[in-house]
Amino acid sequence: MKLYNFFRSGTSHRLRIALNLKGLAPEYIAVDLRTEAHLQDAFKAVNPQQLVPALVLDDGDVLIQSPAIIEWLEERHPNPPLLPAGPEARAKVRALAAIVGCDIHPINNRRILETLRKQFGCDDAAINAWCGTWISAGFDAIEALLAADTARGDFCFGGAPTLADVYLVPQVESARRFGVDLSRWPLISAVDAACAALPAFADAAPARQPDAPR
C-alpha cells in the first residue's frame, strides 16, 4: 500500500495512528501542501478531490477521505478493534470522532485559513482566534461527554484506544499549534498523555515523519 500524506495534516496524522494501531506500514509518499503539490495534476490523478490523505491499495484501488479509510481499515483489519462491541457503544465512539472530524478539523483546515487570510485579511492572531473558537466549542462537548462516562478508563472510551482517540490526538496537537490553552480540558489532556505513551501514537506524530523539517 502507498499512503499519500503530509506530516502536519491532521487527517493524515489520524490515519497514520490508525494504520500503526493495526500494525500496517504502507509506503510513505509526501504531498507537500506548502508548495501546493496537492493541487497539481500528478496528485489530482490519484485523488480528484485534491486533498490528503489517500491510500492506494496493492491492486491500484484508491481510497480517499480519512473517515472512510479508517472504517475500511476496521473492516479489512479488524484486530485490534478500534470500535467497541455493541451498536450503542460504537455510536458513542463514532460521535466523539465526528465532533473532531466534522465540527472542528474541517473548519480549521488549510484551505479555509488561506481564504480567511486572502478574503478577509486575517492575520495570525485572527487565525488563532478563529481556530480557538471551534476547537474550544468541540473540546467543551468532548470533555462533557468524557466526564459523563463513568465506565471510562484511560482513553476516550474504555481502557484501550478507539477511533475517538485516533481523531482526538491530532486535534490536540493542532490546538497546541494554534496557541489554545489546554488546561481547560483536564480529561482530554489526560487522554492525550495516555496515548502519547503508546508507540502507535508517538510514531505517527508530525515531527517524526520523513517530510517534517529537521
Next chain:
Amino acid sequence: MKLYNFFRSGTSHRLRIALNLKGLAPEYIAVDLRTEAHLQDAFKAVNPQQLVPALVLDDGDVLIQSPAIIEWLEERHPNPPLLPAGPEARAKVRALAAIVGCDIHPINNRRILETLRKQFGCDDAAINAWCGTWISAGFDAIEALLAADTARGDFCFGGAPTLADVYLVPQVESARRFGVDLSRWPLISAVDAACAALPAFADAAPARQPDAPR
C-alpha cells in the same frame, strides 16, 4: 424514539432520509435554531454539544452526531442496507458521504455563517460566495468520482440509495438555498432527481416538516 431536529438543518435532513429509508418514524421534536433553542439548558441536557440532530432511544440513551447515528441505524436496522457489500465498495460510498459531511456542510453551518456576519461583516452576497466556494469544490470532486464509476446506476453508487445519496440530497437542497447554479454538475443533478422521486427522500424535505413555515 424521539428525534430532536430542525426542518432546515442539513444534518437533520440527512438523518430524516436515513430513518425513512429504514422505515422508522420517531417522534418529531423541533429545536428552533432561529430562536437559539439549541443553546438553552433544556436542549443542552439532551446534547452537551448543543447541535441538532439528537436521537433519544426508548431506553433514554441519547445518540448524537448524524454520521454516528446513521452508522448505528445501519447496524441496528440493517434492511434495506445503505452500504454495499465489500469493504472497498463501502469505503467508496463512505468517501462520497464524507466529502459532504466533513468538507462541505460543516463549513457552511449556521454557527460559521453567523461568525462571518458578526466578525467580518459579511452580507448575504458574501455568505453565498463563501458557501458557493466549498459547495463547488466538493461537488466538483463528487461529480468526478461519479463520472469515473462505470458500474453506476441512477444513484451515487449502484442502482439503489446508499449513505452517499442520504448525504448528497440535503447538500443539493442547501446549494439551491445559497443560489449555487447546479447545471455545472449534471450527474449530481440526475441523482438528486432520482432521489426526489422516492417517498423516503420527498417526505424528509425541509418544506414538509411540521416546523417549516406554512
